[in-house]
Amino acid sequence: MEATAEIKTKARTKPDTRLIGELAPIVGLVLVVVIFTLLTKGALLSSGNLQSLSSQVITTALVTIGAVFVFGSGYFDMSLGGCLCFTAVIGGQVAIATGSLLLSFISILGISLAFGIAKGIFATTVNVPFFIFTIVLGSVISSVVLVMLGSESTIYLKDAVKEIPSLTFTQMTAVNVIALVVFFAVCLVLFNYTPLGVCIKNLGGSFIAARQSGINTRKTTIIAFIVSALGVAVAAFIILLRTRTVGATTASGVGNDVMVALVLGGMPLSGGPKSKISAGLIGAVTITVLNSGLTIMGLTTGQIQVVRGIVFIAVVFVSSFSYRGKLLPR
Amino acid sequence: MKKRLLSLALCAVMSAGLIAGCGSSDSSESSGTSSSGSAAESSEEASTDTADVSNFPEETIKIGVESFDTTDEQFMALQEYLDYLADNMNLEMVYSESIDSAEAEMDFIDSCASAGCDAIFAYYNVSPEAIQETIDKGMYYWGTEQYAPDYEDNEYYVGCYTFTEDDSEENGDYLGGYELGYSLGEQGVKHVFYCNGGASFGVQMFIDRQSGFEAGIEAAQADGYEIEYDSSADVIEGWPGTDDFTAAVSSKLSGDYDGAAVSFNAATLFQPINDAGKADSIKIAAIGGVNDTYYDAFNNGLVSTIVYDCEEVVFGNGIVAIINAVTGHGDVTRDGDAAGRVLTYRWTLTDPDQFNAIYDMHDAGEYYITASDVANLCAEYNSSITFDEINEYYQSFTLENTVK
Numbered sequence: 221m222e223a224t225a226e227i228k229t230k231a232r233t234k235p236d237t238r239l240i241g242e243l244a245p246i247v248g249l250v251l252v253v254v255i256f257t258l259l260t261k262g263a264l265l266s267s268g269n270l271q272s273l274s275s276q277v278i279t280t281a282l283v284t285i286g287a288v289f290v291f292g293s294g295y296f297d298m299s300l301g302g303c304l305c306f307t308a309v310i311g312g313q314v315a316i317a318t319g320s321l322l323l324s325f326i327s328i329l330g331i332s333l334a335f336g337i338a339k340g341i342f343a344t345t346v347n348v349p350f351f352i353f354t355i356v357l358g359s360v361i362s363s364v365v366l367v368m369l370g371s372e373s374t375i376y377l378k379d380a381v382k383e384i385p386s387l388t389f390t391q392m393t394a395v396n397v398i399a400l401v402v403f404f405a406v407c408l409v410l411f412n413y414t415p416l417g418v419c420i421k422n423l424g425g426s427f428i429a430a431r432q433s434g435i436n437t438r439k440t441t442i443i444a445f446i447v448s449a450l451g452v453a454v455a456a457f458i459i460l461l462r463t464r465t466v467g468a469t470t471a472s473g474v475g476n477d478v479m480v481a482l483v484l485g486g487m488p489l490s491g492g493p494k495s496k497i498s499a500g501l502i503g504a505v506t507i508t509v510l511n512s513g514l515t516i517m518g519l520t521t522g523q524i525q526v527v528r529g530i531v532f533i534a535v536v537f538v539s540s541f542s543y544r545g546k547l548l549p550r
Numbered sequence: 551m552k553k554r555l556l557s558l559a560l561c562a563v564m565s566a567g568l569i570a571g572c573g574s575s576d577s578s579e580s581s582g583t584s585s586s587g588s589a590a591e592s593s594e595e596a597s598t599d600t601a602d603v604s605n606f607p608e609e610t611i612k613i614g615v616e617s618f619d620t621t622d623e624q625f626m627a628l629q630e631y632l633d634y635l636a637d638n639m640n641l642e643m644v645y646s647e648s649i650d651s652a653e654a655e656m657d658f659i660d661s662c663a664s665a666g667c668d669a670i671f672a673y674y675n676v677s678p679e680a681i682q683e684t685i686d687k688g689m690y691y692w693g694t695e696q697y698a699p700d701y702e703d704n705e706y707y708v709g710c711y712t713f714t715e716d717d718s719e720e721n722g723d724y725l726g727g728y729e730l731g732y733s734l735g736e737q738g739v740k741h742v743f744y745c746n747g748g749a750s751f752g753v754q755m756f757i758d759r760q761s762g763f764e765a766g767i768e769a770a771q772a773d774g775y776e777i778e779y780d781s782s783a784d785v786i787e788g789w790p791g792t793d794d795f796t797a798a799v800s801s802k803l804s805g806d807y808d809g810a811a812v813s814f815n816a817a818t819l820f821q822p823i824n825d826a827g828k829a830d831s832i833k834i835a836a837i838g839g840v841n842d843t844y845y846d847a848f849n850n851g852l853v854s855t856i857v858y859d860c861e862e863v864v865f866g867n868g869i870v871a872i873i874n875a876v877t878g879h880g881d882v883t884r885d886g887d888a889a890g891r892v893l894t895y896r897w898t899l900t901d902p903d904q905f906n907a908i909y910d911m912h913d914a915g916e917y918y919i920t921a922s923d924v925a926n927l928c929a930e931y932n933s934s935i936t937f938d939e940i941n942e943y944y945q946s947f948t949l950e951n952t953v954k
Binding site: 260263264266268269272275276279366369370371372373374376378386389459462463464465466467469470471472473511512515516517518520521524 | 612620642643644645646647648650651652653654655656657658660661662663664665666676677678679682686687748751752753754757
């Protein structure tokens with residue numbers, strides 16, 4: 221009887237623990253917002269700062285949401301920051317050469333998609349650990365950017381052959397919100413309500429099982445990279461619009477931010493069935509609110525890093541409740 | 551489960567404790583000692599007034615400070631000075647993390663606006679758009695001579711420092727490089743190699759420094775000093791941390807060089823030179839600071855020249871401009887119709903006694919330009935002050951006038 225009772229207790233407790241893990245990213249985000257709203261005496265949620273937050277979150281959010289498709293497929297892409305920088309620099313150079321934002325966007329989109337397709341083809345044809353390839357690719361791209369920039373370390377759109385109008389703060393906020401909502405909605409539908417999402421999750425869960433189930437792994441992988449490339453392209457264009465400045469250091473922190481955002485959003489980096497598109501958005505917002513709140517509080521760099529580290533550890537720790545015991549999350 | 555919850559509770563307690571303990575400093579609690587009169591007296595022009603100015607300005611002025619690398623020695627020294635001012639005046643500083651891109655810079659400025667900052671102190675700047683963003687957010691902006699012509703008519707742009715009296719292309723970096731080259735020639739160095747940092751990668755400040763260095767070598771040769779330098783064979787490109795740089799340094803140290811000029815932190819050369827047994831036969835000239843890194847090397851002769859930007863002299867005038875602008879005395883920041891550029895001088899240190907005098911003063915938390923000196927340069931505190939007087943005041947801080 222006692223043994224039966226113990227089994228029942230375990231059966232009751234396990235779902236609760238998993239539920240805590242599932243909700244941890246959302247609870248973490250809410251807590252971060254509430255705590256920093258109190259600590260900054262409401263400055264965090266002031267209308268001005270909300271507009272600022274939209275500008276701060278947009279790059280990380282777009283790239284991370286797109287990256288869910290790649291990471292969900294089981295591929296670890298470390299070249300996202302490099303690709304973003306490269307496409308933004310190309311876009312900047314086209315804008316300066318032609319004075320046209322439309323041509324700039326088209327070139328950004330073309331280059332980014334080319335990167336996505338190339339990475340997808342490489343991932344499915346070359347038998348090399350993909351993350352090593354992307355580390356090398358990111359490094360090579362950075363070097364190419366330096367060569368492209370030549371004697372200039374930075375490109376300013378104000379040097380364009382025709383004057384390119386700059387957007388006001390409010391216009392920029394509108395662009396950010398529209399881009400984010402549209403891209404998130406498209407990705408949400410693709411990932412949760414189409415066969416593509418099912419294929420990606422299966423592929424990330426087990427490549428062999430996915431192939432034996434009849435999934436076209438090559439096509440699925442390439443499409444995943446294309447969606448990710450779309451996010452990179454939109455992010456690169458928005459960086460160009462907002463800062464009107466690009467250079468070799470553009471988006472230098474995005475690679476790490478994407479990784480952190482995915483983890484904070486509750487997504488296993490190894491991909492698989494537990495991948496969720498919301499992780500990209502929740503993680504990106506969490507890391508942005510955290511950074512903004514800490515800066516508004518006026519903490520020193522050291523204090524910011526310590527607090528940020530502790531929050532990350534806490535959220536990741538709670539998220540781990542939903543993983544299967546002693547196994548890598550799949 | 552219990553263990554997990556216990557660990558989680560501990561994490562929460564740590565986070566809450568840390569955040570609570572990390573609140574921004576209240577300037578009203580300032581207890582720092584006022585700078586000594588002796589420090590200010592060492593300058594012929596420096597004020598000896600050490601009045602308590604902890605309640606000046608009347609309302610706290612909050613300033614966002616941009617940095618490219620929070621571990622950079624010059625920035626850390628500047629941060630100490632700004633913290634000293636914040637402790638002894640009614641100022642509050644908000645420091646950026648290391649800013650490496652235009653978007654990170656814009657993010658910081660946006661956060662500063664939300665934090666209620668009155669101004670941005672640009673120790674570093676990536677993009678001119680950051681200046682516009684600051685102005686659009688209703689904050690004052692100090693710094694970045696490069697973009698001054700585009701913004702100097704705007705009332706929210708309150709000026710910058712400059713090393714040159716006119717608009718010549720011989721900017722501060724050029725002059726710094728010049729001092730490296732000329733002083734090594736003057737010290738009897740026969741053959742020098744030059745570490746050019748990012749010059750070969752198109753980084754303008756390093757390009758200017760290299761141009762200045764080569765001009766300094768030519769000037770030294772013209773003055774009869776027998777220093778040799780070949781701009782193709784005697785240059786090491788890039789920064790430490792790469793195999794290429796390490797190999798190039800080893801190669802140079804096996805040659806007949808008796809001088810090394812470094813356009814960045816020279817500490818990375820100390821170990822290789824010691825390992826090569828050349829500590830007594832090579833002199834290093836570097837653009838650097840007066841700090842622990844150089845203390846031993848300067849006193850034992852390995853480093854013979856440091857081109858140094860004294861923090862309170864070169865950058866301190868930014869705080870004066872910001873206070874004047876925020877307290878409604880923007881006219882004091884104007885030179886005619888344009889934002890004022892305060893002329894300051896770099897100090898070329900070649901004498902260990904001078905180095906030690908500066909080191910000892912700063913180590914004691916004292917400065918050549920004290921908080922009360924800064925207050926005296928503000929119209930709200932000293933109504934008769936003008937921009938010309940502020941400019942002349944900072945110009946008076948030459949090495950010879952200041953460090954006896």
